[in-house]
Amino acid sequence: MATLADPIKESFRPSMLLNDTRYRSLTFQFIALVAIIATMAFIGGNLVRNLAEAGLNISYDFLGAQAGYDINQRPIPYESTDTHGRAAIVGLLNTLIVAILGCITATVIGVVAGVLRLSPNWLVRKIMAIYVEMFRNVPVLIWILIIFSIMISATPAPRDFRGEDPTASMMLFDSVAVTNRGVFMPKPLLGDGSMLVIGIFIASIIGIFFFRRYARKQLFDHGRLIPTLWPSVGLFFIPAILAQIVLGGPITLEYPELKGFNFQGGTTIRGSLIALWFALAIYTGAFIAENVRAGILAISKGQTEAAAALGLRPGRIMNLVVLPQALRVIIPPLISQYLNITKNSSLAIAVGYMDLTGTLGGITLLQTGRAIEAVLLLMLFYLTISLLISFFMNIYNNAMKLKER
Amino acid sequence: MNKSVFFGALTVAGLMAGAAAATTLEDVKARGKLNCGVTTGVPGFAEPDANGVWQGFDVAVCRAVAAAVLSDSTAVEFVPTTGKTRFTALASGEIDMLARNTTWTFSRDVDLKFEFTGVNYYDGQGFMVPKALGVTSAKDLDGATVCIQTGTTTELNLADFFRANGISYEPVPIETGAEAVQQYIAGACDVYTTDASALAAQRANFEVPGDHALLPEIISKEPLGPLVRHGDNEWGDIVRWTLNALITAEELGVTSVNIEELSAGTNNPEINRLLGAEGELGSMLGLEPEWAKRAVAAGGNYGEVFERNIGEATPIGLARGLNAQWTDGGLIYSPPFR
Incomplete structure (x- = not known):
């Protein structure tokens, strides 16, 4: 006689797929999966077939063909005789330049504005509230256009610098020219021995790093507070400048000069880059300010009070107690804002900045007529950049988040 | 699930509609x-x-x-x-x-x-410059900043023309003709180039059309x-x-x-x-x-x-x-x- 404690091992019957709750959900998930795959395959197949019928065969051969157009901002050498593929890379680099500059600036603006929005000072608090509400609630394209229009109409044209009695003049000892085409600045030229100066400069930065670590160790181990700000500033400038003087000035500056239609020589930051960078930074900065405010408010008031009871001054409470904890709340939405900056940078063409959308998704697409291919590639590029940003920010987030031991 | 099947069917129907045989x-x-x-x-x-x-x-x-x-x-x-x-x-x-x-x-x-x-x-591609610049030929445009409407054949012609003449320029790509005119008037570019017919059409709307000249060079064929x-x-x-x-x-x-x-x-x-x-x-x-x-x-x-x-x-x-x-x-x- 079989005991009840030893249940009969039920054999699997197909009907259990529907009747047994253990298997039913799996069954339906499987059916749904098959249906989705079949639908996708059908749609994809249809797309390819109809494209072929319409004479639009998917082909990426155009990337190897000569581009034939010029790009004004070239992080890598590029001529109109280079390929569409290289033009796309130039555009990609331009996108990355404005995205990185935008992320850094937006973070600085956002943190400052977010902290000041909680300031006890009524005026400061209200000004920051106005900033946040104004910039957050107007589309970024409008900001880009406003800033660009103001820039080209408020700053002088290069021809205003010309003549006996010019209406505009250069700034900072005739070294910087602000025009409606961009800012022209001196460019360092590296002569003999300049590597030594650069080496000393890098060494002094490493020195600053070690000095600060030493200062911190002194503070933690012996309770001695060593001032770090001025020694750091001194270390940053003095050795490199001394080396420059001692070696007889190997690094010289090339000043921009008005020649022909334009300033020549030196480096240029084009107006389109400035407008786009600035607009993205202050627009996204407003969102980051709100994230920072939320992060700070998420920290219990008891923390601030406890720190104050220990005798910390308000600035130190913010830097040493509140912000490090608030970062855990701030970082995840900050990642989204960085992704937004990167994606919003595709509005660049509004001001003629040749980013990825302007080269690959603009001129290349139009000249070759390969719209579907170019847009797919564009999606791939943006997806890759965004996933990379997420990846690195998640590493940072994991480093910062509360470690439960 | 039902919804996604429905939308899938819609998409398929939409894709198929393009392939009518008439x-x-x-x-x-x-x-x-x-x-x-x-x-x-x-x-x-x-x-x-x-x-x-x-x-x-x-x-x-x-x-x-x-x-x-x-x-x-x-x-x-x-x-x-x-x-x-x-x-x-x-x-x-x-x-x-x-x-x-x-x-x-x-x-x-x-x-x-x-x-x-x-x-x-x-048509053919031409150049418009302010008369005050004193430019009489497109070959004098070395180093000029040029506004172009992006995505048109003008962009390629421009690159070819400057390359063939061995002179340099700074392109400012702009999406529409109206924006290009705005930047040209503000002096953000020295030259505006597009089809000569469009240049004439847009110059007609300027405040003082006489202050701007079309250069004699027509650098392309635009049928x-x-x-x-x-x-x-x-x-x-x-x-x-x-x-x-x-x-x-x-x-x-x-x-x-x-x-x-x-x-x-x-x-x-x-x-x-x-x-x-x-x-x-x-x-x-x-x-x-x-x-x-x-x-x-x-x-x-x-x-x-x-x-x-x-x-x-x-x-x-x-x-x-x-x-x-x-x-x-x-x-x-x-x-x-x-």
Whole structure:
């Protein structure tokens, strides 16, 4: 006689797929999966077939063909005789330049504005509230256009610098020219021995790093507070400048000069880059300010009070107690804002900045007529950049988040 | 789940609809409307007027085709296309023909698989500079900042021109003509380059048009014309010969004023063949005998269309120049109707 404690091992019957709750959900998930795959395959197949019928065969051969157009901002050498593929890379680099500059600036603006929005000072608090509400609630394209229009109409044209009695003049000892085409600045030229100066400069930065670590160790181990700000500033400038003087000035500056239609020589930051960078930074900065405010408010008031009871001054409470904890709340939405900056940078063409959308998704697409291919590639590029940003920010987030031991 | 299946089915249906097998002519007749791709708005060439009715030089070609095929010049659905969307719209069948300042080039004809049905405007790329710069030739433009409309053949011509002459320039790509003008006026660029016809049209709207000069160099050939998809030659023939009918009508002196009188029959056999009083030209195209008469009656002959939309009496103020009839020393020339 079989005991009840030893249940009969039920054999699997197909009907259990529907009747047994253990298997039913799996069954339906499987059916749904098959249906989705079949639908996708059908749609994809249809797309390819109809494209072929319409004479639009998917082909990426155009990337190897000569581009034939010029790009004004070239992080890598590029001529109109280079390929569409290289033009796309130039555009990609331009996108990355404005995205990185935008992320850094937006973070600085956002943190400052977010902290000041909680300031006890009524005026400061209200000004920051106005900033946040104004910039957050107007589309970024409008900001880009406003800033660009103001820039080209408020700053002088290069021809205003010309003549006996010019209406505009250069700034900072005739070294910087602000025009409606961009800012022209001196460019360092590296002569003999300049590597030594650069080496000393890098060494002094490493020195600053070690000095600060030493200062911190002194503070933690012996309770001695060593001032770090001025020694750091001194270390940053003095050795490199001394080396420059001692070696007889190997690094010289090339000043921009008005020649022909334009300033020549030196480096240029084009107006389109400035407008786009600035607009993205202050627009996204407003969102980051709100994230920072939320992060700070998420920290219990008891923390601030406890720190104050220990005798910390308000600035130190913010830097040493509140912000490090608030970062855990701030970082995840900050990642989204960085992704937004990167994606919003595709509005660049509004001001003629040749980013990825302007080269690959603009001129290349139009000249070759390969719209579907170019847009797919564009999606791939943006997806890759965004996933990379997420990846690195998640590493940072994991480093910062509360470690439960 | 139900929803996603439903949307999936919708998408599939949408994709399949593009692959209908009927000829373009049958499609247009069944629809009762011609879908014609035009610009999003270029004064004189294609722009809706105050009443929202599309007017212009390119629009007139669409209307003539609609009149020839559907005997109603207003049976046109104008589809505004940008430089980016125009070719996809035509290739996908969203529009039946494209009449949009499109330059006839080898790669567009061959690689993109379109058929240009003729040239309705011979243009060329020119430069506009403020007179104050004192520039008299495009070869003096070394180092200049140049505003260009991005995505057009002008961008490539510009690169070629400066490379061929060994001079440098700084391109400022801009999306629309209106923005380019704004930047040019503000002095953000020294030079503005685009098709000479467009330069003239836009200069007409400046506060002081006399302060700006067009440089003598025309650096490219820009034959602009209507185009259709590869693969439906009968439809291509209809569009081609409608344009030719407008041109021939001008050559033979057939205007919207005297067309009724002339269509009763004349001593000139070519006019009779054109207007359907003699011969079987209409039925060869699969249209009624008076197709060309309707096309010309819709907006007048080529010369009338030109003068009304972009001629010297209009604010655009373009001279006929290359676009005069071949009998007047121009390039406008239609093969014979016989």
